[in-house]
Amino acid sequence: MKKNHHLAFVAAAALAVLAAGCASKPDNYYTLASPVAAAEAAPSTLGSAAPLYIELAPVAVPERFARPQMVVRQPNGSVQVEVLEQHRWAASFENELRDALASGIAGRLGALDVTKGGRQSSQPVWRIAVQLQQFDAVDGGRVDASFNWTLRRSDEARTVVCQLNLGEAVGSGMDAVAQGAQRVTSAAAAAMARSVSAARANPAATACTTT
Numbered sequence: 001m002k003k004n005h006h007l008a009f010v011a012a013a014a015l016a017v018l019a020a021g022c023a024s025k026p027d028n029y030y031t032l033a034s035p036v037a038a039a040e041a042a043p044s045t046l047g048s049a050a051p052l053y054i055e056l057a058p059v060a061v062p063e064r065f066a067r068p069q070m071v072v073r074q075p076n077g078s079v080q081v082e083v084l085e086q087h088r089w090a091a092s093f094e095n096e097l098r099d100a101l102a103s104g105i106a107g108r109l110g111a112l113d114v115t116k117g118g119r120q121s122s123q124p125v126w127r128i129a130v131q132l133q134q135f136d137a138v139d140g141g142r143v144d145a146s147f148n149w150t151l152r153r154s155d156e157a158r159t160v161v162c163q164l165n166l167g168e169a170v171g172s173g174m175d176a177v178a179q180g181a182q183r184v185t186s187a188a189a190a191a192m193a194r195s196v197s198a199a200r201a202n203p204a205a206t207a208c209t210t211t
Helices: 002-023 093-109 174-201
Strands: 028-030 053-056 069-073 081-089 126-137 142-153 160-169 207-210
Touching (some): 028 174, 053 093, 069 126, 081 174, 093 126, 093 174, 142 174, 160 174
Parallel strands (some): 053 126, 160 207
Antiparallel strands (some): 142 160
């Protein structure tokens, strides 16, 4: 009889664990990448007399963002942040940001991102190094971001230094926050693409500031 009671208890415990698992909320995954609008997209330069290559280094981000979980700040100027286990980026945030910026820049320039190869060593490439200084997201508030980046063509000595501050109002809910973050990332990619175009047009330029 005691054995039967033990088996019944184990079965009940297993059912409770299973029910809890079924009731738990599934993870929600988001991406920072977005298609480049047709009005902003440039035709590919590959196969032309002057193909354009870019190389975007891994993005440097504050340590608190180096994770797949979304990180949001509490409203009303609170110093508290919340790491959301149930709301995650499709990859670790720094990788998601790098991929979104690279595709956005390349699409607007008609360039090829050769970070993982794809060009001959004799062909010049624009090297872009991005540092994320700030990325504050508040549910029902705003997404504010600050970027610094440098540009250097592989066959030139000069380095162009750039800075950008961006902000987007967002609605309530993590979907709205993720969409705001996506818009901020797209705007940053557009500014970085413009900075490459400006540096190509002005060989003497060593600084740019986009606000």
